[in-house]
Amino acid sequence: MSDTSKCEKCGxxxxxxxxxxxxxxxLCEDCYMDRVSPLKPCDPWAVHNARGAKNLATPELLPLQRLMLDAVTAAGAMAPDDLAARLDVQRPELDKQFAVLRxxxxxxxxKGDDGRVYWCRF
Ligand SMILES: [Zn+2]
Incomplete structure (x- = not known):
């Protein structure tokens, strides 16, 4: 009779x-610890809060948000109206996405030296 057995979880x-x-x-000891551990490292809110919005290197962006970000990044700064024209998007929609990006x-x-409002990278 063998004195070894298999963990029913990880084998x-x-x-x-x-x-x-x-x-x-x-279960082997590792699987048992996983099973009974009260720590939930995958809690999305805990992770989200720990990372902080600023540290999200590649946040999930909508296609339009990505376009806005790319255009502004390339230009350095852009007036919202210019960006709206460039991307062929209505201002209300653009402003809504800007609020999210902000x-x-x-x-x-x-506000630029000319008194106009510009958007730039944070
Ligand atoms: Zn196991």
């Missing part, structure tokens, strides 16, 4: 004496 060969019974399954601290607005 690792483990000494029979080291298997832990949990919920009717025989919230993500990717774009911000500032």
């Amino acid at each position: 690792a060969a483990v000494d029979a004496g080291e298997l832990v019974e949990h919920s009717g399954q025989h 919230h993500m601290e990717l774009l911000r607005g500032f």
